[in-house]
Structure formats: structure tokens, C-alpha cells
Amino acid sequence: EKGQFEHFMLKEIHEQPLTLRNTMLGRINDRDEVSFPELAPAAGAFKDVEKIFIVACGTAYHAGLVGGAMIEKLTRIPVQCDIASEFRYRDPIITDRTLVVVVSQSGETADTLAALHESRRRGAKVLAITNVPTSSIARDADFVIPTMAGPEIAVASTKAYTTQLLAFCLFSIYLAQEKRTLGQKLHAELVQGLKALPVQVEKVLENANEVKLFAESIKDADSLFFIGRGLDYAVALEGSLKLKEISYIHSEAYAAGELKHGTLALIEKDTPVIALVTHMELYEKTVSNIKEVKARGARVMGITVEGNVELLNAADEICFIPPSLQLLAPILAVVPLQLIAYYASLALGNDIDKPRNLAKSVTVE
Ligand code: F6R
Numbered sequence: 001e002k003g004q005f006e007h008f009m010l011k012e013i014h015e016q017p018l019t020l021r022n023t024m025l026g027r028i029n030d031r032d033e034v035s036f037p038e039l040a041p042a043a044g045a046f047k048d049v050e051k052i053f054i055v056a057c058g059t060a061y062h063a064g065l066v067g068g069a070m071i072e073k074l075t076r077i078p079v080q081c082d083i084a085s086e087f088r089y090r091d092p093i094i095t096d097r098t099l100v101v102v103v104s105q106s107g108e109t110a111d112t113l114a115a116l117h118e119s120r121r122r123g124a125k126v127l128a129i130t131n132v133p134t135s136s137i138a139r140d141a142d143f144v145i146p147t148m149a150g151p152e153i154a155v156a157s158t159k160a161y162t163t164q165l166l167a168f169c170l171f172s173i174y175l176a177q178e179k180r181t182l183g184q185k186l187h188a189e190l191v192q193g194l195k196a197l198p199v200q201v202e203k204v205l206e207n208a209n210e211v212k213l214f215a216e217s218i219k220d221a222d223s224l225f226f227i228g229r230g231l232d233y234a235v236a237l238e239g240s241l242k243l244k245e246i247s248y249i250h251s252e253a254y255a256a257g258e259l260k261h262g263t264l265a266l267i268e269k270d271t272p273v274i275a276l277v278t279h280m281e282l283y284e285k286t287v288s289n290i291k292e293v294k295a296r297g298a299r300v301m302g303i304t305v306e307g308n309v310e311l312l313n314a315a316d317e318i319c320f321i322p323p324s325l326q327l328l329a330p331i332l333a334v335v336p337l338q339l340i341a342y343y344a345s346l347a348l349g350n351d352i353d354k355p356r357n358l359a360k361s362v363t364v365e
Contacts (some may be wrong), residue, residue: 008294009154009246013338014158014205017198018329022148023163026193027170032191032312034173042082042143043165046124047177052079052291053124055087055115056103057362059157059241060164065234066101066330067129067168073327074176074186084111085365087118094122101127101171102115105160106361110141114365116140129151129167131160145171154353155360156246158338161238163200165339169194169307183355191323197332200322204335211319215343218272220284224251226337227293228276229260229286236276239337246345246355256289269297274340277304278321278329301335 005011028034039045052071054064061083068079082092084102088111094100100119107130115207116137123302131149139146147163173190176182182190194315202243218224224243226236236253243251254263256275267273273293277286291314292299302315305323321332345352 007154007342009156009342009352010160012055012152012154013335013342015150015330016162016335017202017205018158019149019163021078021198021202022150023166024170025148028191028194032188034191036145036170036174038145039143043201044178045143046099046178048097049077050095050097051099052077053092053094053098053100053119054079054081054103055084055119056101056112057084057109059104059161059238061111061182062105062107062234062238062241063161063164063168065237066165066231067101067103067172069174069231069234070168070172070269070327074172075179076182077175078145078181078280084109084115087177088115092119092122094119094124096123097129100123100124101129101235102137102141103150103164104128104135104137105131105147105157105164107132107137108361110363110365113137113140127171129164129171131163153360155355156242156341156352157360161335162331166194166197179348182191185189189325190327193298193328196324198227198249200324200332201335204320205334207320207340208336209317211339212343214317214349215340216339218249219247219344219347221272223266224249224272224274225263225293226251226253226274227256227286227289228253230279231317231326231330232276232282232286232333233281233316235333235337238315238334239274239276239340242338242341243344245358246341246350246352247348248356249344256286259289259332260274264292266299267293267296271298273298273300274337275300275315276333277302277308277327278306278333283308287311287314303336305329339345
């Protein structure tokens with residue numbers, strides 16, 4: 001049931017405060033420790049892990065890019081992220097100390113399932129992060145962490161992605177507790193940051209008006225660019241995919257520092273550029289990239305953290321997200337991008353919940 005919303009996608013975007021709460025529920029105790037009741041029988045199973053692969057398709061792969069950064073940052077275990085349809089054919093180096101994390105909303109994606117089987121055949125342990133605990137991927141994995149997004153109907157994934165990011169963050173803390181790699185201070189800050197997210201996402205949703213106007217203004221654009229550095233780049237990839245799949249406007253996500261190595265040639269007068277600037281250590285660097293595209297005539301929508309008012313001078317429009325820890329910023333920064341994709345498609349009159357040529361669950365290879 002869509003209720004008050006015109007489309008499932010918009011409803012699912014607005015459900016995110018609730019789904020984030022649900023994914024956290026019962027997983028953070030009153031001493032702020034993270035535990036997964038589902039993983040209790042597996043206690044200690046991850047102690048000897050030396051290498052982690054994250055394997056998925058599409059939006060779930062984009063969640064993996066952020067999740068991999070979280071795991072590396074908190075545990076210092078090296079992580080490699082792969083697209084499932086590449087991973088399974090590229091003879092990956094797997095030992096019995098390898099953990100493969102597969103990520104899938106539906107739990108039925110053929111390439112992800114095949115990558116899971118291939119990983120187990122080679123001796124890895126497989127953890128599935130999935131939204132469907134009765135799915136094939138959940139059934140065939142060694143361990144399962146369910147995301148609690150509830151049924152996702154719109155083909156374009158929104159609430160599944162943010163709950164995947166949250167599940168990755170919880171899992172990273174869990175692993176770090178086992179390996180004792182996380183200092184008390186950061187641990188406390190992270191848990192506090194996680195608990196603040198639902199209300200912060202609500203705030204982003206309430207301030208959606210500028211984003212909506214911007215979305216309507218790009219409907220006739222031939223092409224559009226998303227730029228960012230670090231985790232902002234991972235979020236840019238997701239924003240670009242979302243826009244492509246439902247608006248059919250061509251877009252590309254680019255690591256901001258790579259622009260001058262080729263893509264800058266495509267920036268013309270009025271080319272829309274969405275710049276993600278939530279990485280404060282990289283702030284100045286991304287701002288100088290914004291100036292580069294502005295100098296070629298681009299129209300820039302900046303997505304940044306409240307308080308960065310100087311960006312008002314560099315960008316044409318700004319959407320502010322509430323302050324959070326760097327590792328958690330993607331959960332907030334993606335929300336305006338979901339809305340841009342939604343409102344651009346709405347302005348174009350597209351079939352938002354069922355975009356052309358796409359299926360919700362990809363059970364063919
Ligand atoms: C994009 C989208 C797809 C899926 C991909 C994997 O909005 O929904 O890119 O993320 O097909 O699907 P799951 O997560 O079900 O394995």
C-alpha cells in the first residue's frame with residue numbers, strides 16, 4: 001500500500017528513519033556494545049579472518065564500497081569490493097581465512113548467489129547481508145545479517161541501501177570488538193552517531209524543497225556529473241545509478257580528483273554537476289574541483305554538512321545535511337540524491353516504480 005504517497009519509491013524514501021531504527025533494534029546493548037543475536041552461534045568465527053571480499057551487484061555493490069571502508073577503518077582487515085559478475089570469473093585468491101560478505105536486497109540475484117557458491121567451494125566463510133531471510137542467498141550462506149528494511153517494492157533501491165550501510169557499520173563495530181581494534185572514544189562516538197541517524201534523516205527529508213527544485217531543473221539536461229572524494233565518491237556512484245535508472249538522463253559519477261584527467265572536457269555551459277562535500281579532511285580539495293567545473297560554466301549543486309557556508313560562494317545551490325561522523329555521512333548524503341532522482345523522473349512523467357528494461361530481482365546471469 002502506497003498510503004499518502006504517489007509512488008512506492010517516495011514512500012520507501014520516507015520510511016528510512018523507521019527502517020534505520022529497525023535495523024539497529026536489539027543490536028546495541030545498554031553498554032553500547034554491538035551484538036547480533038543471529039550470529040551468537042558463530043561467536044569467535046571471525047577471529048582469524050585475514051582478508052575480506054565484499055561481493056554484490058548494483059546498489060548493493062555501492063553499499064559494499066562504503067561498507068568496505070568502514071570495516072578497514074575500524075578493524076584494519078584489508079577489504080576488497082567486487083562486482084559479483086566479475087568476481088566469480090576472475091579466480092579470486094581465497095583461503096580458509098577469507099571472509100566473503102555478499103550483499104543483496106532480494107537475496108536472489110543470480111550472480112551474487114553464484115559468487116557465494118564459488119567462494120564456499122574455495123573454502124571461504126560467507127556472510128550474507130540481505131533483506132530477505134528466507135532467500136536463496138540467506139539459505140546458502142554460513143552467516144546471515146538481515147537488514148530490516150521491510151519489503152521494497154520500487155525497482156530503484158533506497159531503504160535497502162541505507163539499511164545495508166547501517167548493517168555494515170554495526171558489523172564493523174562487532175568485528176572490531178572481537179579484534180579489539182576500536183578505541184573506547186571512537187566506539188562511543190559511533191554508537192551515538194548511529195542512534196542520531198533516524199532523526200537526522202527525518203530532517204533531511206523535511207528540507208527537501210531546494211532539492212526538488214533542482215531536480216525539476218535538470219529534467220532536460222543531456223548529461224550530468226556527480227563528483228566527490230573518498231566515501232563521497234562511493235555515494236556519488238549510487239546517486240548516479242539512481243538517476244539513470246529512473247529518469248533515463250545520462251550521468252556519470254567521477255572521483256573529483258580525476259576530472260582533469262579526461263572528463264572535464266565534457267563540462268559545458270550549464271552542465272549540471274552535483275558535488276558531494278562531506279569529507280572535511282578533503283573539503284578544500286573538492287572545493288577546488290568545484291571551482292574547476294564552475295570555470296567551464298557548470299551549474300553546481302553542492303551537498304555538504306551544515307555550517308559549511310563558504311560553499312555557498314563556490315556552488316550555485318546547496319543542500320545541507322546534519323553533522324555526523326565521516327563514516328556515517330553517506331547514510332545522510334544519499335537521501336538528497338534519492339530525492340533528486342525521484343523528482344527529476346516525476347517531472348519527466350516516467351513510470352518511477354517500474355523503470356523501463358529493469359526488473360526488481362535479477363535471477364538471470
Ligand atoms: C538499483 C537496484 C539494483 C540492485 C541490484 C542487486 O536501484 O535496485 O542495482 O541493487 O540488482 O539486487 P539485490 O540487492 O537484490 O541483489
